[in-house]
C-alpha cells in the first residue's frame with residue numbers, strides 16, 4: 001500500500017527515533033554503557049559494590065566521603081542515563097541502608113546536587129525510576145547472542161541475592177515482548193487514517209498475539225523472583241518518599257532545595273508500554289479523575305521526556321476505537337475485543353502476581369509479628385506509594401469496560 005507522505009505512520013516512526021525509542025528494544029535503552037569518564041568512577045564503584053558495603057555497614061560512610069562532582073563532562077545521553085542509574089541506586093541505598101527502619105531523611109549535597117542536575121537534564125525525577133533500574137540496567141553476556149534471561153545480566157543490584165536480577169530482567173523481557181505490540185501501532189494508525197477496515201483488523205489481531213506472548217514471558221517471574229525476598233528486601237529499596245509514613249515530609253536534597261521533596265519509588269507502573277496501548281485502544285484511563293487516573297498521569301512524569309511526548313502524540317491521533325464503533329463490522333469489533341481482552345488478561349495476571357509477591361507475604365508477616373493495622377496498611381502500599389489494589393483493580397475494570405461485545 002502506497003504510503004502517504006504525511007501519514008501518522010511516518011511521523012510516529014520519526015518520533016520513535018527522535019525520542020529514544022529503539023526499533024529492537026523499544027523503550028529500553030539499547031546497549032547501555034557500563035563505564036563513565038574516569039572522574040566519575042567512584043560513583044560506579046560504590047553502586048557496583050552496594051550490597052557488600054551495606055552488609056559490612058560501610059555504605060553511608062563511603063557515600064559521605066565522595067567528592068562533589070560537576071556533571072558538565074557528562075554530555076552524551078547514554079552517559080547521563082548511566083550516571084542517573086548509579087546515583088539512583090546510591091540514593092535509595094543511602095536512605096534505606098539495611099532496610100531495617102534506620103532511615104536517612106537528608107541526602108548529602110555531594111550526591112544531591114549532581115543527581116538533581118542530571119535529573120533536570122534528562123527530565124526525570126531525582127529518584128530511582130523504572131527507566132533506570134529496568135530500561136538502562138542491563139547487558140548481554142555474549143553481545144552477539146540473543147536477549148534471553150540466560151544471556152543477560154544487570155549492571156547494579158540491591159541486597160537480596162538474585163532477586164534484583166530476576167525482577168529487573170523479567171520486567172525488561174516483558175517490556176521488550178510487549179514492544180512488538182507497540183510496533184504494530186503505526187499500522188493501526190495508518191489503517192484508521194485510510195479507513196482500511198481489513199488492515200486494521202489484521203493489525204489488531206497481530207497486536208493481541210503480541211500481548212498474549214508478553215503474558216507468557218511474564219510467567220518467568222515465578223522462576224526467578226522469590227516472593228519473600230521481594231517483599232522483605234527488594235520492595236524496601238524500591239520504596240519512594242511520597243505517601244510514605246517513614247518519610248512523611250519527603251527527602252531533603254541538601255544544597256538543592258530548602259524543603260523536603262516527595263517522589264514515588266520505582267514501579268513498572270512507570271512503563272510506557274501499557275499506557276501506549278491504553279491510548280491506542282481508546283481505553284481512556286487518564287481522561288477521568290480519581291486515584292487510578294491520577295496515578296497513571298503522575299507515572300508519566302517518571303518517564304523519559306521522549307516517551308512522554310510519544311504518549312501525547314498518540315493521544316493526538318484519530319481514535320481507533322471510534323473508527324471501530326462507527327464501522328460496526330462484527331469482525332472488526334471482534335479483533336478490537338481480542339486486543340482489549342489480551343490487555344485485561346495481562347492485567348489479571350499482574351494482579352495475581354501482586355497477590356503472590358505483596359499481599360500474601362504481608363499477611364504472613366502480620367500473622368507472625370501480630371502487627372498493628374497501621375503497619376499492615378503500610379504493607380499494602382506499592383513502591384509507588386499507592387493504595388495499589390484499588391488502583392490496579394480500577395485500571396483493570398476500566399480496560400474490561402472497553403470491550404465492545406455487547407454494543
Ligand code: HEM
Nearest residue numbers: 171174175267268269274354357382383384385386388395
Ligand atoms: C513481583 C512482580 C511485581 C509486583 C509485586 C508488582 C506490583 C505492582 C504494584 C504494587 C503496582 C501499583 C503501583 C505502585 O504502587 O507501584 C504496579 C503497577 C503496575 N505494574 Fe507491576 N508489579 C510487578 C511486576 C510487573 C511487571 C513485570 C510489569 C510489566 C513489565 C508490571 C507492570 C505494571 C504496570 C503497567 C502497572 C500500572 C498499572 C497498570 O497499568 O495496570 N509489573 N505493579
